[in-house]
Amino acid sequence: MASNPPLIQLRGVRKVYGAGATQFQALKGVDLDIAQGDFVAVMGPSGSGKSTTMNILGCLDVPSAGEFLFRGHHIETLDRDQRALLRRKYLGFVFQGFNLLSRTTALENVELPLLYRGESKARRRELGMAALAKVGLDRWWDHTPAELSGGQQQRVAIARAIVTEPDVLLADEPTGNLDSERSVEIMELLTSLNREAGITVLMVTHEPDMAAFARTVVHFKDGLVERIETQHRQGAAVEA
Amino acid sequence: MFGTTLVLALRSIRRHLLRSFLTILGIVIGVGAVVTMVTLGKATTAAVQASISALGTNVLQIRPGQGFGRGGGGPRPPDFKPEDVTAIANQIAGVTAVAPQASASATAIYEGANWSTTINGTTSAFLTVQPWPLAAGRYWTPAEEEAGKAVCLIGNTVRQNLFRTDDPVGKRMRLGAITCDVVGVLTTRGQGGFGDQDDVVVMPIKAVQRRFTGTRDIRLMLVGVDQAYSTATVQAAITDLLRERRHITGGKDDDFNIFDTKQISDTLTSTTTMLTRIVAAVAAISLVVGGIGIMNIMLVSVTERTREIGIRLAIGAVANEVLMQFLVEAVALSCLGGLIGLALAQLVILALVPLMQVPWTFDPQINLIAFAISAVIGVVFGYFPARRAAALNPIDALRHE
Ligand SMILES: Nc1ncnc2c1ncn2[C@@H]1O[C@H](COP(=O)(O)OP(=O)(O)O)[C@@H](O)[C@H]1O
């Protein structure tokens, strides 16, 4: 980790939801460094602030207080559209519920981010098919989500997330809706993307089996980082 | 980017074809109604104006009797005398010319062909009041008019039926009991609102009075009014003069009537203008209702597609791109409605034109305006739902079920 300069830095990040009597502090001062090329698993009990942190890291939300630096640039001061452009350029998202457009083919789903980059139709097709090939679904390009299994849908979602060659892939419980066999397939896919394409992967998971694929595991508790462990043998079971 | 936005919009419209169609029905009807009514209204006005202008603009027609549909009982009021014509021409300011008319019917015969027509006896003043150029030949001379010579100008219908391919100028034809020389052929005026205007033989009034009617009486006077004068003022002056000459005193009604073509034409124009306005108002309401329909469906669509919006935002769409997507969709819907409305209007116009006996016309201006209005409605009523879509928070939108 020391050899890599931190890609992402959180400094005393707080997040407060609501106001007045119903006010709730979801993050109470999170400090976290994430190195370029790392594979991070975020674990912790439900309600401990994992998703809140991921939303801030994904530039979907802003901290109520504290600093968020991406490549040394302050993100917490950016406005809505600036953050959108940042997501467009550097980030890819994978969700628990896949979040593919229904009645839209796999290829069209994968092409969607390219549309906002203003790529030509031919280029979209080329990059889209290449991304589908990386997740092993190029033969299924003209199938709609309804015609695909859960595991396949999540792979389409991963193809959509990586089609723009992002720096960071954010995945909030990507295997939460899948059985263990499909889950392992997804984890192997994420691992290979991390190793081969050098994409920094941030993943929230409940399951130690999935976290075992990560290099760094961040444990959350009550809106704070409880501890960080580095795993040298990826794929091995985590000691609790 | 705009091209793709449009493709996305059309795709989304096609996905909900029936719903889209029902949504734009208001626009279809509004645009269709405006275009149909304005086009037919203009065609009708033009047709009526054409009939009226065939009578001459700024022309007063004076007849004995109390006018259309009135009178009935009592003795027939006397016809006018040549002295009345002179009096009006000389004593009333603003009168350019007074043409007396005496008419009769007769059969014209030329080399075995015969044709039943109307003979119109008048003076050269007739041509001042209602200019009617010649297609061939000459007008009669003042000497011929004064002498009441049997010379005539024939209308095109008479020429066609009697002379066919022959040149009628200089030919002699039988007209009832007399023979007359054709000196000129009048240009075609066509169908007016009052029958075939070219089915006529025009002769000096004295000849008609002597050979056909047998009196010096005049059944109709056409009075030309100077553009600078109001026809109403001239009409009032003539009324006073004729009442005096015909010895109508006190509260007694006129025993003659003056028909003002300009007034009739003005009345007609203002009536059609008013009708057009009423139609426009109804259509405007229909368009607003159509616009609200589009807004309603777009709001439903935004709610239905909240998650899609969330995905787009997460992927990196900026607010404006989401706004544009929904705005373009609304405008595409309303423009589609506009186009269908235009097509519908053309069909209705084609169907109604023969029934209303007006010429078919295509008015590019009203079609363009109606289409532009439909596009504007899309923008106006699509903006609010689109802005709502663009303002969504990506996290909440993604969580939306
Ligand atoms: N939009 C919100 N409004 C109010 N409270 C929220 C909101 N989002 C999350 N929370 C609360 O913040 C806490 C942390 O949530 P979250 O980060 O989603 O936890 P998890 O670790 O399970 O992903 C929870 O108690 C949750 O109820």
Ligand SMILES: [Mg+2]
């Ligand atoms: Mg969560």
